[in-house]
Amino acid sequence: MTSTSVRTRFAPSPTGFIHLGNIRSALYPWAFARHHGGQFVLRIEDTDTERSTQAAVDVILESMQWMGLHYDEGPIYQMQRMQRYREVLAQLLEAGHAYPCYMSTAELDALRERQMAAGLKPRYDGTWRPEPGKTLPAVPPGVQPVLRFRTPAHGSVSWPDRVKGQVSFDNAELDDLVIARPDGTPTYNFCVVVDDIDMRITHVIRGDDHVNNTPRQIHIFRALGSEAPVYAHLPTVLNEQGDKLSKRSGAKSVLQYRDEGYVADAMVNYLARLGWSHGDEELFSREQFVQWFDLEHLGRSAAQFDGEKLKWVNAQYLRAMEPQRLAQLLRPFLERLGLREQGVSLEAAAVLLRERASTLLEIAELCAMFYAEPAPDAQALEPLLSAPVREALRALAAALEGLPAWDAASVGAALKQVLGEHKLKMPQLAMPLRHLVTGRAQTPSVDAVLVLFARETVLQRVRAGIGAQGSA
Structure with a gap:
């Protein structure tokens, strides 16, 4: 691996706000690329046209900007690459790695019900899969088929995961994946592979909710004559109640932390430790993090978010900050409270009050004693x-x-x-x-x-x- 060969990516779906678990999946590939002098790519996976919004894209971009996770290429939008996907789908069809399937949704649902009633794993049964000597059903009139990938029927697929160790799946457990819908739009697992090939991604560092997608993606890589990237699947981030950190479980937007007065470098420091470590180091600069970051010290167990620990880290950054920088960051918070710096030096006030606060907003609220007329009780x-x-x-x-x-x-x-x-x-x-x-x-x-x-x-x-x- 040369110093310029590493290429990583962050590939969020713009279907809502971005929380700390999401942004950690950007932080680690960003740090890995920076550590190796490589390239960090931002890809917006917006093929879910019903749920994807420009507002969600804007939140992703603003969150990354605030966190200082600057990308070298992008944002690249999947919806702008449809012609490329169609070309690759045609290649797979021509090479026999994909085939049209005319099974309707109702037929597929009925098949799954029969399988579950028999105690079997619900899966596509290969009705329309071409095989030597097999006679396929008659093509139903007026039905637009899906395209399915022809998964190898025997053997297994495995990879050396940089977090989980060797991971293996029997091919018999994998049915033939739909890679294009009846209207021709490609599906997630197919687009990801084409994108990673075209963008020359060398390392995929992502959440372990993608582990079950990985064997399918590796098969598509091989069918297209490409080597799969190095995978590192990160354990889940849990909330303070021990459940998966998610929008549904009350996770806050990254930008809400910004608005509450957390500073970006403190967030980077805290999130870096939420699944990775460098000895016993608790506090370190962004530059040190990049210098130290590796895949060998990513944790294998789920990391649990601790709001009090985040506050503590943020407080340490505020107390170590240069007064001029601290005052600069504080002014917007004063303005939000309807206060104006007058009479009392904000630098001096901030330095005096920061020992009693954990966030910029808390310092600004304390500063009101200097910038608002007193109203004694x-x-x-x-x-x-x-x-x-x-x-x-x-x-x-x-x-x-x-x-x-x-x-x-x-x-x-x-x-x-x-x-x-x-x-x-x-x-x-x-x-x-x-x-x-x-x-x-x-x-x-x-x-x-x-x-x-x-x-x-x-x-x-x-x-x-x-x-x-x-x-x-």
């Missing part, structure tokens, strides 16, 4: 403002006004001095001070919060609050 504030506390707050306002420097150390020293002179404990002064200045009962260290505001703002809010309470 009068019922909560009143019992805190005893006469001694009001006196201490007046003294604190005077002390803060006279400080030569407006920094946390100076404000902290002023607080300690006033507490000592008025014989109060820190919570007795800090609690009402938080309410008056920020409108909140809980904040980080009060001196660190106060110095982010302009001194005049702090003094005005403290004095106005004491006056309002005193006159009430």
Whole structure:
């Protein structure tokens, strides 16, 4: 395998939103291609015309863009390749690898009912399969046939799966697959093979729900004179209840995580560990992931999604982020909350508050204390403002006004001095001070919060609050 020979693909169907289990099936082939200096192809499998929508395509593209899973070729749409599929179907027919089948849906249903009643596996019985010396039924008038692939009747098909090990199927267990519908449109397993051949895909890394498709696809590869790619079938991702992660089981769209304030690099880190590992490394950069990624360390057991672990990973990324970058990512969330950066540096506010948050949205909500007018809870504030506390707050306002420097150390020293002179404990002064200045009962260290505001703002809010309470 040369450094430029690897070609992988992500081939989603645009029939709904894309969740974390889906995007993991893009992440691993993307990383494998990047690790080997190869090519990553995006293919949109949109032959299900009843369920495929442009809106779903847009969600796929937007999700991959946000995650930073940039493709080298594509998107390639199967519906734009119909002429190519028709050419290959004709080749298979001419070579005897495919044949027309005139069995109606009703006949096929009746056949399956008889087989199940007899305790047999329901399957097509080869009625229209040409065999030496066999007389086929008369072609019914006015019936458009399906095309079926002529599966080898004997032997077995196997492959060395890079996750599951050696996998083998008896050909006797595989009936003759429909590869084109009566209207001539090709079916999934056929299109996949033609696409992988034409796009020179070397490695197929996909979910293990495709394992039963693989022997059929390998047969079609061989009938077309091509080698099948290397397969690596990923175990299922389970939700927190232990069921398969799916839209029906409550899985969220990838873009919902974006909108909730998760950062793309944290998502890549978390998803990378959801089925692959590099020793005991929990946190690593995107560059490290690409450098380390291989197929040998893909897990064989189902991975279980853990929302709390994802939050923890995201929090670590937020806390390590450069303040300027953090502020840049936060601004859209502030705008969504109807807030505007003014007076207080968003970089400074974000750095102070990120220790108390797991997502960008949570930080933005905390930032409201700096960018919205405070609305202290009068019922909560009143019992805190005893006469001694009001006196201490007046003294604190005077002390803060006279400080030569407006920094946390100076404000902290002023607080300690006033507490000592008025014989109060820190919570007795800090609690009402938080309410008056920020409108909140809980904040980080009060001196660190106060110095982010302009001194005049702090003094005005403290004095106005004491006056309002005193006159009430």
